[in-house]
Amino acid sequence: MDLALIAAGVIAAGILIYIVLDGFDLGVGILFPFAPDDTSRDVMMNSVAPVWDGNETWLILGGGGLLVFFPVAYSTALPAFYLPVMVLLFALIFRGVAFEFRHSAHTSKFLWDRAFFFGSLVATFAQGVLAGALIQGVTIVDRRFAGGMFDWLSPFSILTGLGLVAGYGLLGATWLVMKSEGETQSWARRAALTLGAAVFIAMVAVSVMTPLLHPAIAERWFGGINALLLAPVPLMTALNAALLYYGLLSGRERLPFFSAIGLFVWGYIGIGVSLFPNIVPPSLTIWEAAAPRSSMIFALGGVAVTLPMIFVYTWYAYSVFRGKASEHGGYAKH
Amino acid sequence: MSAPDAEILARLQFAFTISFHILFPTLTIGLAAFLFFVEAAWLRTKDETYLRLYHFWVRIFALTFGMGVVSGLVLSYQLGTNWSEFSRISGPVLGPLIGFEVLTAFFMEAGFLGVMLFGWNKVGPRLHFLATFLVAFGTMLSSFWILSANSWMQTPQGAHLDPVLGSFVPDDWLAIIFNPSFLYRLSHMLTASFLTTAIFIAGVSAYYHLAGKHKALAAKSQSIALWAILVLAPLQIFIGDQHGLNVLAHQPVKVAAMEANWDRQAGAPLILFALPDSKLEKNHFEISIPKGASLILTHDPNGVVPGLKDVPKEDRPPVGVVFWSFRVMVGLGVLFLLIGLWGAYARYRGTLVHDVWLNRLCLAATPAGFVATLAGWFVAEVGRQPYTIYGVLRTADSASPVISATMIAATLTAFLIVYGGLFGAYLYYLVKLIRVGPALPAPENEDETPEAIRGARPGLVVPGE
Numbered sequence: 124m125d126l127a128l129i130a131a132g133v134i135a136a137g138i139l140i141y142i143v144l145d146g147f148d149l150g151v152g153i154l155f156p157f158a159p160d161d162t163s164r165d166v167m168m169n170s171v172a173p174v175w176d177g178n179e180t181w182l183i184l185g186g187g188g189l190l191v192f193f194p195v196a197y198s199t200a201l202p203a204f205y206l207p208v209m210v211l212l213f214a215l216i217f218r219g220v221a222f223e224f225r226h227s228a229h230t231s232k233f234l235w236d237r238a239f240f241f242g243s244l245v246a247t248f249a250q251g252v253l254a255g256a257l258i259q260g261v262t263i264v265d266r267r268f269a270g271g272m273f274d275w276l277s278p279f280s281i282l283t284g285l286g287l288v289a290g291y292g293l294l295g296a297t298w299l300v301m302k303s304e305g306e307t308q309s310w311a312r313r314a315a316l317t318l319g320a321a322v323f324i325a326m327v328a329v330s331v332m333t334p335l336l337h338p339a340i341a342e343r344w345f346g347g348i349n350a351l352l353l354a355p356v357p358l359m360t361a362l363n364a365a366l367l368y369y370g371l372l373s374g375r376e377r378l379p380f381f382s383a384i385g386l387f388v389w390g391y392i393g394i395g396v397s398l399f400p401n402i403v404p405p406s407l408t409i410w411e412a413a414a415p416r417s418s419m420i421f422a423l424g425g426v427a428v429t430l431p432m433i434f435v436y437t438w439y440a441y442s443v444f445r446g447k448a449s450e451h452g453g454y455a456k457h
Numbered sequence: 458m459s460a461p462d463a464e465i466l467a468r469l470q471f472a473f474t475i476s477f478h479i480l481f482p483t484l485t486i487g488l489a490a491f492l493f494f495v496e497a498a499w500l501r502t503k504d505e506t507y508l509r510l511y512h513f514w515v516r517i518f519a520l521t522f523g524m525g526v527v528s529g530l531v532l533s534y535q536l537g538t539n540w541s542e543f544s545r546i547s548g549p550v551l552g553p554l555i556g557f558e559v560l561t562a563f564f565m566e567a568g569f570l571g572v573m574l575f576g577w578n579k580v581g582p583r584l585h586f587l588a589t590f591l592v593a594f595g596t597m598l599s600s601f602w603i604l605s606a607n608s609w610m611q612t613p614q615g616a617h618l619d620p621v622l623g624s625f626v627p628d629d630w631l632a633i634i635f636n637p638s639f640l641y642r643l644s645h646m647l648t649a650s651f652l653t654t655a656i657f658i659a660g661v662s663a664y665y666h667l668a669g670k671h672k673a674l675a676a677k678s679q680s681i682a683l684w685a686i687l688v689l690a691p692l693q694i695f696i697g698d699q700h701g702l703n704v705l706a707h708q709p710v711k712v713a714a715m716e717a718n719w720d721r722q723a724g725a726p727l728i729l730f731a732l733p734d735s736k737l738e739k740n741h742f743e744i745s746i747p748k749g750a751s752l753i754l755t756h757d758p759n760g761v762v763p764g765l766k767d768v769p770k771e772d773r774p775p776v777g778v779v780f781w782s783f784r785v786m787v788g789l790g791v792l793f794l795l796i797g798l799w800g801a802y803a804r805y806r807g808t809l810v811h812d813v814w815l816n817r818l819c820l821a822a823t824p825a826g827f828v829a830t831l832a833g834w835f836v837a838e839v840g841r842q843p844y845t846i847y848g849v850l851r852t853a854d855s856a857s858p859v860i861s862a863t864m865i866a867a868t869l870t871a872f873l874i875v876y877g878g879l880f881g882a883y884l885y886y887l888v889k890l891i892r893v894g895p896a897l898p899a900p901e902n903e904d905e906t907p908e909a910i911r912g913a914r915p916g917l918v919v920p921g922e
Contacts, residue, residue: 186534429560
């Protein structure tokens with residue numbers, strides 16, 4: 124059995140779940156200062172407060188998972204992306220504590236509103252930069268990072284950073300269409316229309332630039348019969364974009380959120396197609412980076428037992444807080 | 458700048474971020490258990506005081522939990538950014554242990570924390586109690602895995618270093634998880650969390666007694682806390698002693714540093730005060746009790762105690778930090794024992810609430826548990842030097858090779874500023890929550906309708922949606 128392939132599947136799925144889940148609550152943070160009024164902001168905060176912590180746990184699983192299954196990927200990618208990773212962590216700190224501090228604050232509330240916004244914005248941008256930097260590749264010699272401290276910085280990684288800001292913004296806006304009512308909802312709908320266009324432009328730009336980065340990626344997409352086999356990827360992306368706009372314009376409440384997720388899933392699959400079987404492009408494959416067999420078996424066994432349980436109680440936690448969020452919500456009065 | 462500077466800076470940065478982090482789990486592990494206890498007491502007795510205690514302390518729990526989450530996230534990536542060689546070499550062993558912490562504990566805590574904090578009006582009292590239980594259980598599961606990982610770094614076994622891969626390959630997972638120092642360290646740390654939390658709750662309760670506020674509530678929490686201290690303080694001293702014997706067996710040089718004992722000797726004195734000098738390999742201004750160290754460490758006044766000179770200079774930990782941290786920890790442990798005994802005496806006399814000096818002592822000792830816990834970790838971690846994996850991998854060979862000292866200095870500065878600010882904000886809101894205190898029972902302020910307090914009671918449950 125190819126354990127490295129299975130482990131790569133687990134990590135890929137974990138990161139995708141992270142992107143979708145934390146994506147919408149980071150997106151809510153990005154939209155925060157643009158909301159029509161303070162009541163809307165309370166609704167926005169309450170719609171994500173019970174679940175953000177669980178969402179962010181998938182990021183710890185991403186980092187932990189790399190260390191577990193692909194220690195060489197973890198120990199080469201993290202030094203390579205030192206600065207953007209540090210910036211990401213600081214940004215997540217600010218937005219994380221903003222949830223609790225804002226709730227306890229009165230006169231200093233505005234401060235934590237800003238921490239929530241800037242933290243969400245910067246964390247999202249940093250994640251987008253990291254994605255772009257990974258796609259463009261890392262210099263590795265003898266299983267160690269051997270490049271410069273600013274290799275990650277390029278027009279391409281800036282583009283993916285901006286693209287992700289629009290993308291998470293779209294997830295946040297469509298989440299709010301589903302979770303809010305009245306003025307907040309119609310504002311979120313308008314925001315989603317604009318952000319959807321921005322996401323579409325960014326996805327087209329990234330799709331054009333990626334094959335230009337490495338001939339191998341162009342060969343993967345356009346070589347021989349591949350163009351035909353992989354045609355569903357761009358087609359499904361376009362279909363989801365169409366569904367998104369249909370949902371937004373026809374007043375549907377759930378369809379926009381789920382088609383925005385669809386956009387992310389197919390975009391993610393597209394990146395996977397470009398990179399496979401590399402885990403740290405352009406040269407480190409999943410088999411070269413894999414942990415010893417005894418580590419793989421132990422950890423995969425744990426994943427097989429715990430992941431179904433995690434799905435069950437994550438679903439339960441969401442179902443407790445289903446329905447529209449209110450401005451009051453929050454803690455039980457005490 | 459030269460390479461050693463980068464190593465020292467990386468060590469300082471990690472020491473700072475992990476010391477900052479451990480403060481918060483120490484409190485949340487204990488508070489989760491306390492909340493579980495008072496919710497159980499409320500369900501059993503229907504005494505509203507317990508419910509109001511829950512609603513008050515859960516806010517402090519939430520504030521602290523948030524700090525723990527964000528400062529913990531940093532650590533899971535910092536191992537890779539600053540300690541990439543350590544990650545590459547030990548990842549196959551430590552990765553799965555940390556992975557299991559995330560899979561079994563973090564998701565459970567995070568999933569049910571939402572229900573615990575925001576679910577009073579959405580689920581019934583039994584389901585809510587289950588959520589509290591699962592969060593409390595999650596904090597302990599988390600301790601299980603992370604202390605197993607830490608203990609393996611102290612007493613590694615069950616894996617071998619593969620010369621081709623240049624990294625560890627696990628052979629026996631049970632041997633790795635249940636390595637020789639694990640159960641000692643786990644029970645020592647869990648007890649430290651409970652004791653630190655009990656001291657903290659006793660301090661806050663004492664504040665209310667001295668200020669003449671929230672008398673009924675404070676009397677209840679003070680009573681619970683002082684009972685806990687009475688049991689936990691002597692228990693912790695016993696566990697600590699057992700742990701010490703374990704360290705003596707597996708890391709003798711660490712014990713030599715704890716006792717500032719330079720020469721291996723029989724009938725070694727217990728040093729109460731000294732300024733250890735690593736260059737001259739001796740102590741200045743030493744005050745000691747003859748044969749004391751031998752008696753404590755070997756339970757025999759003429760037992761042999763290892764000395765620092767047993768190993769070459771480059772294999773010794775920094776002596777002063779280990780020696781003094783150990784004394785701070787033990788000294789505070791004795792103080793906690795006294796608080797427990799004094800509490801029992803005052804309870805017997807029936808003067809618990811009115812004993813001004815006991816309350817003043819408890820108030821002054823409010824943060825003392827955190828100091829003791831940090832001091833204990835300094836002993837364990839600085840005492841492990843100059844290794845990250847004891848006897849196998851040196852700290853100097855663990856750092857990221859390409860990260861420059863300038864880069865680490867810059868991020869260290871950023872951590873100092875950001876964490877300093879955060880800690881200030883945390884303390885500000887913590888003090889504010891404590892000053893405002895538990896809500897009053899009567900509906901005299903608009904937030905305090907009886908429905909809000911009894912929201913989770915059957916029949917009064919407000920349907921979700």
